[in-house]
Amino acid sequence: MNQMTSVTPLGPSAMLKKQAASVEFRNVTKRYGSVTAVDSVSFVIEPGQLVTLLGPSGCGKTTTLRMIAGLEMASAGQILIGGRDVTNLSAADRDVSMVFQSYALFPHMSVLENVAYGPTVQGASKKDAVAMAMEKLSLVGLTGLEKRAPSELSGGQQQRVAVARALVLEPQVLLFDEPLSNLDAKLRRRVREDIRELQQNLNLTVAYVTHDQEEALAVSDRIIVMSNARIAQTGTPRELYEEPADLFVADFIGDANILTGAVVDLAGPQAHVQIDRLRIELPHRGVMKGPVKLAVRPDAIFLDETMAQPNAVSGTVRKASYLGTQIEYEVESPIGELFVVQYGRKEPIAPGTPVAISFALQRGVAIIPGA
Structure with missing residues (x-):
């Protein structure tokens, strides 16, 4: 999903200086036969922002995220990342990484091997891949757990491995698909704070999908509320909570x-x-x-x-x-x-x-x- 342009590991300070990329949808539609999953959606995620796609099941938010990733191709409209038209590019050519709901860790590999897998596949030497993996594991607070199998980790630790594996290729855009849904309530609060802190410290552009209103309010710079394949309202957490655009948003964002x-x-x-x-x-x-x-x-x-x-x-x-x-x-x-x-x-x-x-x-x- 991510095309690596260099095998030289970047430290945290270098990542901080890396230019964050914008994401733009221009009247993007996705159809599956006669079903319209996303209907003429337009929005901009500014560089270095965490924007959440929020809505009930079936509203089109995950399909939208997958179109950013290149895992689904748009039926109509334009998708730009960093100002570059990527509408027809494959996932491998988009310089994005995705953290899946299931984490999708390789059970037969150690933590270090899981994180080093991407750079290795992209052609990095074993030495460089390990160095890159160790650095990202340090970033997410997993130093010392490199040799463990995923099954030997807690849910929160597995989630951090998935984040490190996504970060190791240093993507322009990082995508999260319901990343906390497998965690208990107390752990969800802690991990969402970790994700937000990492995003801000590294100046990452993040698109984040959830159906949990509290989670969206807690982590987001801006929220895109979706309903029936369209955008119902876009705004800051405070704007959506205090100035809902319609009955759906008022009822969906918190209790009203x-x-x-x-x-x-x-x-x-x-x-x-x-x-x-x-x-x-x-x-x-x-x-x-x-x-x-x-x-x-x-x-x-x-x-x-x-x-x-x-x-x-x-x-x-x-x-x-x-x-x-x-x-x-x-x-x-x-x-x-x-x-x-x-x-x-x-x-x-x-x-x-x-x-x-x-x-x-x-x-x-x-x-x-x-x-």
Whole structure:
């Protein structure tokens, strides 16, 4: 998949100086017979950025990643890497490396042999291949484990071997296909931090596929949300979370309560929105007067069991779940059934308790355009 132009090993400082490459899709489509897996998709991954392709199963994200790699060929459109048109080039001619979901390590080879395999196949001498492999194993923190078989490693260590094997050919672009799906929750957090740190330290251009919203928010410079073979929205993690473009993105990126309100007045960039007894001011995001949908994040809802807040919506706690760092509630109210999260509270509000409901207006509440 990666064409090696030199057998001289590069140290970390040299890799830091290596020019990162951009990735660009121009109206790219992929069809399998009558099925369109990717439908006229356009985007740019800037050099040195980690961009995540995020979406539910079947949305086209993995097919898009495989087209960057050259493992699938586009049916229409143009793909450029570092400004060079690679649309019709094979995987071997694209200078990219991919870390697969299964890691795809050779079970009969040692860790060192797995990582040195690529340079060896590309024509490096055994001495140079070993030197390159040892350096990349050091980069990912596996020095001392060179002689072990993959079966003797933990899941996180196997993942690092797969990353070292992808890095050893020093690609212009590094691709990850659901790299953490085989790891438990605690290990996923640690390994995603390792991947992000490595990407930033080495100034790598990375395209990263996942269906896990939390993972995408944690590692990405930008996120491309895909739905039904098309791009639903592109933006920074904060933009997608706080300013969803439509109902799908609002519901898919984190949890959101989708509520109905009405814009009663517009004043410059702000809209005055009425939701039952609540009257709030929000960026209007291009909507006009009349009914609107709002995305309200669970931690942007305040519950007051003293019922002291004026002009609040009245509700009743139906369910409370203690989760250590947070308490989750299901609350019945005139504006709908609400999912609410409270942090830092030790004792939950008891089910059946009447509560006054209000919103945090500085974050977590947004009008959804076009909904």
